[in-house]
Amino acid sequence: MLDLIKAAFLGFVEGLTEYLPVSSTGHLLLIEHFFGFQDEDFGKSFAVLIQLGAILALLSIYFRKLWLLATHMVTDAYSRRFVIGVLIAFLPAAVVGALAHGFIKDVLFNPWIVCFSLIAGGAVLLYVDQLPLKPKYDEATGFPLPMYFKIGVVQCAAMIPGVSRAGATIVGAMLLGADRRAAAEFSFWLAMPTMVGAFAYDLLKSHAQMTGEHLVVVAVGFVASFIFGWVVVKTFLGYVSRHGFGLFVWWRVIVGTLGLIGLAIFG
Template sequence: MTLDAASGLLSGPFADLIKAAILGIVEGLTEFLPVSSTGHLLLMEQFLGWGDGAFGKSFAILIQLGAILALLTIYFGRIWSLATNMFSRWEATRFVIGILLAFLPAAVIGVIAGGYIKTYLFDVRIVCITLIIGGFVLLLVDRMNLKPRYFESTGFSLPMYFLIGICQCFAMIPGVSRSGATIVGAMMFGADRRSAAEFSFWLAMPTMVGAFAYEAFKSRHELANGNMLAIAVGFIFSFIFGWIVVKTFLSYVQRHSFALFAWWRIVLGTLGVVAIYLL
């Protein structure tokens, strides 16, 4: 079956809403896992015939708000505690500074090169290649004899926070994975698996909120052209499935390696290459 034929299976008056729901589920399931939500969404958009035009390119970023609100809901108590203590307790102040340091590199590069990235790198061929490469990176990290020095995400050194932020910048290439780059970077700099995964959650908050706000402003004319319902549907499903993943991911990585995510990336990327060049 060709991609065009597959996309033709979803047609009719509610086709866009069904597609938006599917993409919302994909976003929620993949945003906080080291598999690249953007890469998955680009492949699914291609499969569903959704990705034509500027709105198709913006949709993936806009529905991230559902996943990030799921994370904010679960972490609300800790966020509130951090906010109320950040001016009175050095530990809280230091962690907020660390998050901002980690957020800074992606914010700068996003403003400077965001247009170039969306124009030239949002390509399914790039996604497939980076999915495969990222899968082998995860397998390699699993086999490395790393000696963790940090077991709480609030206790990383300030230079380490900044270096993790630099690692996150690689995720601007679709298919790399924001959470994957953050987790691998943190582990390479001395974090254990759980604290690395948890800091990827903390860093997701300013990164994803900033990306959403920037994209929403740039796409404000498209939002006014009758696309709000599709975004709302994608948002709802993104929230539900993002909530499920956040609730389960930390306990999973404490007991398991990254092999499941690594092989998923490799298989999906390989199938994508076959579909692009042979179908």
């Protein structure tokens, strides 16, 4: 019963943080370190596997747009170019993730790294948010193809837990000429292949751990992740357009600092 409660809470955290620039993986790793499952290997895999709930939340909201892209990409050059752009942006993370999967999970999945990355990433987010940038692109579907690839390269920094996939993508897009809303929306589009790929690869690597008991725990986390991921996707773009990223800077710094204090006291 305790594991189910933990799974529900972790699913809530995953759904709440996956599409915000605060690092869902970093949050999950810290929670698991202090309050997580006794089976540490399963805990690491759980953090990736419950992403499916957040993925499906995003896909359900973007279903109509995805359907239009799928049905028009053969005949419409604009739609086809955007699909190619998303795939180009996804490519760097796919290559780096496949080559460095073992190193990432064995070495970088470390709570100390998470805390320092949360704080440093908050400083970067604050710096970029306050720059006097002059955006050239206000539509995520209209970036130049080389820009999609550069954003994908920047996204690779999120292989370090605590950096944040959404944060890296948004910062990269803004520095390359996107406005806040377009940068945040493209982070949603790029999340689709990136998260599906990470989920599928980790499931392949950890399927042996998926006993009947573990499947129930993952299912509980999945449902919570779906519900709260749906809420965030529906509200995030509007919030960022009006208020910027200040809230998330403080969020990152506070969580990272509390994590360092907890590690210093409890180990």
